[in-house]
Amino acid sequence: MQIKRAAVIGSGVMGSGIAAHFANAGIPVVLLDIPAKEGDDRSAIAKGAVQRLLKTDPAPFMHPKNAKLVTPGNLEDDLALLADVDWIVEAIVENPAVKADLYRRIDPVRKAGSVVSSNTSTIPLGVLVEGQSDAFRRDFLITHFFNPPRYMRLLEIVGGEATRPDALAAVADVCDRALGKGVVRCKDTPGFIANRIGVYWIQTAINAAVDLGLTVEEADAIVGRPMGIPKTGVFGLVDLVGLDLMPHIAKSLLATLPENDPYRAAFREHPVITRMIAEGYTGRKGKGGFYRLNRDGGAKVKEVIDLSTGAYRRSDKPKLESVSTVGRDLRALADFPDKTGQYARRVLAHTLAYAASLVPEIADSIVAVDEGMRLGYNWKQGPFELIDRLGTAWFADLCRSEGIPVPALVEQAAGRPFYRVEDGRLQHLTTAGLYDTVVRPDGVLLLSDIKRASQPVWKNGSASLWDIGDGVLCVEFTSKMNALDGDVMAAYGKAMKLIGDGKGNWKALVIHNESDNFSVGANLGLALFALNVGLWPQIEELVEGGQRAYRALKYAPFPVVSAPSGMALGGGCEILLHSDHVQAHAETYMGLVEVGVGLIPGWGGCTEMLARHAANPRTPKGPMPPIAGAFETISLAKVAKSAAEAKDLLYLRASDGITMNRDRLLADAKAKALELAANYTPPEKVTYTLPGPNGRAALELFLEGFALQGKATPHDMVVCGKLAGILTGGPKADVTQPVTEDQMLALERRAFMELVRTEGTIDRVEHMLTTGKPLRN
Known part of the structure; x- marks a missing residue:
């Protein structure tokens, strides 16, 4: 089945955000909510939601024109609109009775064979379909989007015993290719994968910080970057999602989790947090949370709450010897002989052991669990990848020292890693104790997989050249923040020599990397050093060398295709301007920003x-x-805040392509390079x-x-x-x-x-x- 039109019922933050993202994918969407009780326009609630979307920052729409693809309506006058859609997403209040009533109303009017899904993260699928028709059960599944739907890549999908396999496949495919999601198949268990582990991690981290007398800033500094977790840490994350949301999630989990689940023992209400919620300190959407901005006297002073007294004080960056000396060495951090090391041990042991104990209960493989935490909570590495950083044998000893039962999967590993590379292929340990290859979906080509299976064709300190197959060479930036320097220009020159006229072993060039950002531009640190010591000839050579390199690529006898994602600023934007074609990830933020540093x-x-x-x-x-x-x-x-906006600003041409799923970006760029190479003429x-x-x-x-x-x-x-x-x-x-x-x-x-x-x-x-x-x- 194909999904060409969609509907979302419920125009709250999540529902309207999901509708906006359908529109971002070019899919017309109906957005329905209850009729307005006041005024003449009964669809005012859904219409108001669309107007809020247009004013929200960060923007739910990749381009304001996408709002035209959203048709607002109400659930009494406009149910007939559901007869023309292929997929209906329900995103209303988390109440089984209210949802059941809605399902009974939409079942008679929806198109035969259309898919219905719930965005629930707390209610089991079996409960949702209880009392519904057999046809409804066959067409029903759960699609759990993460907020905000445009930016969060995880999509957890759950099917029931009666769900049609082709319905699951159709939804998974459109979420992957059109919506750009990392689709993770979950089992019908409370909280699915990401929230099941994430909420336990948050609770454990808060408990340990209170028990050990750490400040909010200290806890976030330890849990954040050293563990590959966003710099918000745990307290900053709770501020972001909202303190008032946490009790609701906890209540739902406590109502549905097994009696022996470790979360029950970990759950604890902290008086300071209860008081914060009651007083409106619910995080960034309220008056502040664990952190707040004090604007008294016209100044903006960042403050943080004292977990023991509940009073706010000025926030200062903590100076932790453990964090500053161990770098990314998690073992060294956990072994550090002070309370910060004890905190790291406790959080790592409890969180990772909990995650390991849940397979195969929540998912069939460790791969799904790791992907769920990477995409849903923006962890750099999932729980099993983190255990590998520690070593499975070392982690088993850590669990014992913390009084935690060693999970069966860890015992089964018996000192072996959960992931290994064999014959150039990434493999994972299965629940049977054997290794199996990590399989990518059709149409996915990852540079990381190519790098595991081969050596670079050529490399220097800031760039590498890779053979990505079929006669296509790839330039990868490897410097910090992918800043551009003379070594990057040398890599372009080497690629030019290797490809030659494009009629030999090599046919085309792709410029791509898998870093968070494509490139933030020229290396300003090197530039400042040169400025301070007056190395004017070297600076001029860097400028002229960059011009030569970019111009040579523009007029090369072979096609050059760039495939950016994240930020492409300054010189990173300029290479895109000189490429024959740009295949941009939808979340590419392009701009010539040199005037901000006093340059052109x-x-x-x-x-x-x-x-x-x-x-x-x-x-x-x-x-x-x-x-x-x-x-x-x-x-x-001006910086484009999406690839779609980049076309308005002419950073991208009308002919340049946009890929919604970042995992498919390199494959799309390679395919375009080969297409252009078939009959290429320089501009x-x-x-x-x-x-x-x-x-x-x-x-x-x-x-x-x-x-x-x-x-x-x-x-x-x-x-x-x-x-x-x-x-x-x-x-x-x-x-x-x-x-x-x-x-x-x-x-x-x-x-x-x-x-x-x-x-x-x-x-x-x-x-x-x-x-x-x-x-x-």
Whole structure:
């Protein structure tokens, strides 16, 4: 079966967010809620939800136009709309009786064979279908989205004994390919995978922090990055999801968990938290939570609660010897001879032992459990991967020392790792004690799998070249934050030599990596060092070398396809502008942000954006409109907050592709590279018609207006003045004489080198490296 249209019933935060994400995938969706009791518009509740979505930050819609795919209505007048949809998602209150009543109302009107799913995370499927028709039972399943639905990748799916296999397969496929989810098959158990383990982990971590007398900041510093958990740690995470949500989840789990489940022993109400909820300190959505911003006197002071007294105090970054000395060595952290080591031992032992004890109860394999925690709670590694970091034998000893029964799976491992690489393939330990290969879904190609099975074709300190099959070479950035430097440019040059004319062993090049961010741009640390010691020739060589490398790739005799995800900023954006095709993950955030550090795009970004605006059919005719468009985008350092928005800003072309599931990005990019290679012709070189000083004067008038309004600082005027000079062709340009790309790139280099010598730019670069924030000087 195919799913072409959908419906969501319930327009609260989750329901409306799910509807928005259907729209992001291009799937028309009906959004229904109860009729409004006041006013003339009975569908006002659902319509109001759509309007809230458009104002929410971070945005649930990848592009505001996607809201047009959502049809709001109400459950009394518009039930007939369900007759045209293929999948109905119920996202109403967690009350079995209310859900059962809704199901009986929609069953007669829905299309025969349409799928119905509940977004519940607490009610067993068997309870939900009790008393429903046989046809309804066959079409029913659970699809548990995580909030916010656009950004959280996990989708837990549960089928019942009567659920049609083809219904499960159809929903799993559309969630994977269209919605971009990591689909994890779960068993019909309380909390499924992620919340079953996650809630126990949160409870254990809070209990241990209180018992050991740790501060909130200390606990988050230990549980966070050293364990591969987001920097929110555990208390910051509870603030994010809402303290008031935790008692409801606890109540549900306590009502449904087995009598001997360890969560029952771990569950504890803390008076300070109960009081916080009662007083409205429910986290970020309330007046604050464990952390809050005190705005008294107009200042913004970050404060944290004292777990023993319940009073707020100024929050300070904890200075923990354990965290600062052990790095990523979890064993060393757990062995550290103070209360921070004791805290790490307790949290690791209880959480990981609990997770290991739940297989095969909650899922058939450890792979599903690890993926659930990575995608649902943003852990870098799942529980079994963390046990491997500790060593299974060492972990068994840890459990014994903490008075915890050693889980059967850990005993069965008998010192062996849960994961191993055999003949280049990743394998996992099964519940039978044997190793089995981790199988990827069809159409998934991961660079990490390629790296396990092969050696790089070539590598240096900042980049590697990989053979990804079928004559396609891949450049992977490997520097910190994928910052770009001379070694990356050397990797491009090596790839050019290896591929040659594209008619030999190699046909095409893909630029891709699996880091959180594609690239944050040039290595500012190296740049600042060079600025401080006056290495001007080296800086100019880096700029000119980048221009040469990017231009060589643009006009190479073979196709270059870039496949970004996450942030692609500055020089990371510029390589995308020079690629024949960009296959972008939907969550790609692109922008030329150099003005924030007092610079201009120096690797061809100004030149390419001017060409994009000139070629755009929406740009008015004449020399100034393309210049004005490029100037606005670059001078304001506009960053697209999705791949869809990147097309509006012309960072991406209409012909560039968008992949919703990040795991499918490399395969899609490789397929496009091979398609282009079949009959490839390099692009023709571009010339520009530019007005010179007269055009620059017009842009500077625009800038002066911004300065008078307080929207441009003194150094903004300097930087944007240089940008205006580039985009208008320099002091000798004239509309009667075409300006070549070579001339444009020379203008970029000259402006860049003039700016790096200014005190204002040096201050901006230094401030960015020190604080991570732009300086408004």
